Amino acid sequence: MRNRSQILAAAERLFSEQDPRTVTMGRLAKAAGVGRATLYRRFPDISSVAVALLDEHEARLQGQLVYGPPPLGPGAPAAERLAAFYRAAVDLLEHHLPLALGAETGSARFATGAYGFWRVHVRTLLRDARFPDPDAVIDILLGPLAPELYQFQRQTLGLSAERVERALERTALRLLEPAAGA
Template identity: 65%
Template sequence: MSTYNGRMERADAARNRARILEAAARLFAERSPQDVTMDDIARAAGVGRGTLYRRYPDRAAIAVALLDEHERELQERLLRGEPPLGPGAPPAERLAAFYAAMVRLLEDHSHLVLGSEVGRTRFETGAYGFWRAHVRVLLDAAGTPGPDALVDVLLAPLAPEVYRYQRTVLGLTPAQIAGALAGLTKVLGS
């Protein structure tokens, strides 16, 4: 940290990045993400417009950065964690565990996810690709026919808009939603 060798981030840059992330997290938490403008974030962070755009081209990029560590942690557990989330359990049980973990993640960070994944951009994030690969592996392991089309069908209910609607408008509990998702594991039976 004491020496600067050309690949490290400059001190003022690091400070501003922290400010931006902190301010964005606060704003995303307190109101609907699509009502938070880039201007708002820049002002709340105490940086200029240009500084903000230098790092994050849009709201989605900021939300992705905020989500990053949570997603990484879940991805890590999926790959190398204990069963049933990690390898070792039967595909149907692993899928159910995955659903439960995703409900947890949506519950804790749905405002962030909503900020990052608006409609079709959802499919373009790296995270979606990861969830997709994971479910695809489970389908293959279960020998389910026609896995290509089924993958996205099984992931669709995890769209943040859907979760948000179920929680907020319908007043369902996370447990109820997780229960319904667990029911989807029946389709794995070949």
Template identity: 55%
Template sequence: MLADVRVPLADPAPRPERADAARNRARVLAAAERLFAEHGATRVSMEDVARSAGVGKGTLYRRYPDRAALAVALIDRHERELQQRLLSGPPPLGPGASPAERLDAFYAAMLDLVDRHLHLALAAETGAARFRTGAYAFWRAHLLVLLRAARVPDPHGALAESLLAPLAGEFYAHLREGGLTKPQVLAALHELSHRVMHQPQ
């Protein structure tokens, strides 16, 4: 039942960690973010990250088994901020606007996130891994809430999943490589939003 939908944060708060572990984690993530941005995630090895962070490979692999895990940790920072804005920020992204306005705002905010951090999205969301992240579950639950509020039937959640599909990093990269600009992609998403929510342009 959609009435039972809850919108959880992507993941529970991390457990407290030792000061030296926290320092190592911060160095690893800073090194990975810099290297991924400079060279692209697929061209950076785990050894490159360990060397740049000044940590041993064992230290790196214990926390992050591969590049995808590093990318997930990095993009998680940005996703958590957006999640908080959806839950308690000002409308139209946060509560207080109509479902159609909130879906438009969600698409705009998500496209900004994907556009700014496409190199991370491409590394983190490889294949079916995208659907196993806590963030994906959060976005799906949010869309189910909006559809329910707009009285748009989606008994099996397939419509919510379909609305999320255009936000995949690989799909966005495909559109941009095909010559579409970010405003053109956003305009198409808003057209989709209006049609689903039965709102006139």
């Protein structure tokens, strides 16, 4: 367990300095103070290290969604909870975008446990708001959180994280407020 913690801490440092896809296993082993064999026993490649590290950050957010105070946690109206989820997800992307790009790109994103959790969470909020046919819109609502899209918005279009966040909040509130009152 100690080696795993050392590896993930070193990966966090290295991934914050450069794109995770450019970090080598040898460099990570050296930064973590472990042998290559130890590293390879725990993780077959850099992508699996990125996934494990991102899983830790996502697990914290999942805990807040289930047990945290409203509006992120239970107890707030569905529209406010979805807006809070968007704020938290944008914050996660803002602080860990290289990690997300290394771990959750393309169709691989849909196979992660976190994406499955986000789907269940958004579906629950849609059902709570009595949104018609929630299954048809869940992935549409999660689409703006794709790491590649967020990178495009931030780096290519030059949008601020706050601007992206406000747009997603407005989407959540406008989509679910009327349904909540029905």
